[in-house]
Amino acid sequence: EVQLVQSGAEVKKPGESLKISCKGSGYTFLSHGIGWVRQMPGKGLEWMAIIYPAYSEATYSPSFQGQVTFSVDKSITTAYMQWSSLQASDTAIYFCARRSRLGLHFDSWGQGTLVTVSS
Amino acid sequence: QSALTQPPSASGSPGQSVTISCTGTSSDVGTYNYVSWYQQHPGKAPKLMIYEVGERPSGVPDRFSGSKSGNTASLTVSGLRAEDEADYYCSSYAGSNNWVFGGGTMLTVL
Numbered sequence: 001e002v003q004l005v006q007s008g009a010e011v012k013k014p015g016e017s018l019k020i021s022c023k024g025s026g027y028t029f030l031s032h033g034i035g036w037v038r039q040m041p042g043k044g045l046e047w048m049a050i051i052y053p054a055y056s057e058a059t060y061s062p063s064f065q066g067q068v069t070f071s072v073d074k075s076i077t078t079a080y081m082q083w084s085s086l087q088a089s090d091t092a093i094y095f096c097a098r099r100s101r102l103g104l105h106f107d108s109w110g111q112g113t114l115v116t117v118s119s
Numbered sequence: 120q121s122a123l124t125q126p127p128s129a130s131g132s133p134g135q136s137v138t139i140s141c142t143g144t145s146s147d148v149g150t151y152n153y154v155s156w157y158q159q160h161p162g163k164a165p166k167l168m169i170y171e172v173g174e175r176p177s178g179v180p181d182r183f184s185g186s187k188s189g190n191t192a193s194l195t196v197s198g199l200r201a202e203d204e205a206d207y208y209c210s211s212y213a214g215s216n217n218w219v220f221g222g223g224t225m226l227t228v229l
Contacts, residue, residue, distance in 0.1 A: 035218070037165075037220075044122070044206075044208060044220060044221070044222045044223035045157070045159075045165065045208050045210075045220040045223065046122075046220060047210070047217070047218040047219060047220055050216055050218070059215070059216035059217065061120075061217065062120075095164055095165065097165075100170070103153070103170055103171060104151070104153035104155075104171075104212040104218075105153065105155035105167060105170040105171070105210070106155070106157075106165075106167065106210075107167050107170070107176065108167075109164040109165055109166070109167075110164065111164050112164055
């Protein structure tokens, strides 16, 4: 069974750093891109970036370029999103999603990680 | 790129059909037949319902169908059921490893 399991909820202060994770299992991790999607409180889905584990290369939405960093650890089939300095506006649920191997859609989603940034 | 345009809400009675539109541009929906639709129940992760405009993943009821004309894609839910009440998001590939989502439509089953 394909699964994407994300790390748990985080509460941070402005200016702090954070790294959240998304562990893939039940499939060949290197064969699928991992997309990241933001959902701010009460709002819609926003596509942030996609990273391809085979190459560790990420393509960022212009809206998020420079705001966050994406990476993978192939040895433990895990993708990461990282902030160096959080802002209150980063408060949101962040989803990872597996890109279909042959298609251009996301066929399996993580459960989401709630990040709350508050002083 | 700008978000795709969806109506904020839609509704229908059980058994009826409802269609949700998703309008993009010639840079996304109009160029690529890679429009997908996702269903999201409150507090849950999105679920893929339609991909490549009108294809259904296994397990998704055939009451869900998709189409596209020009820069506008549509999701039709036939034979509405209570469990269809959810938020629905369209998404389109926009080239160069970029994607764009719609603003979402809240579907209410009356």
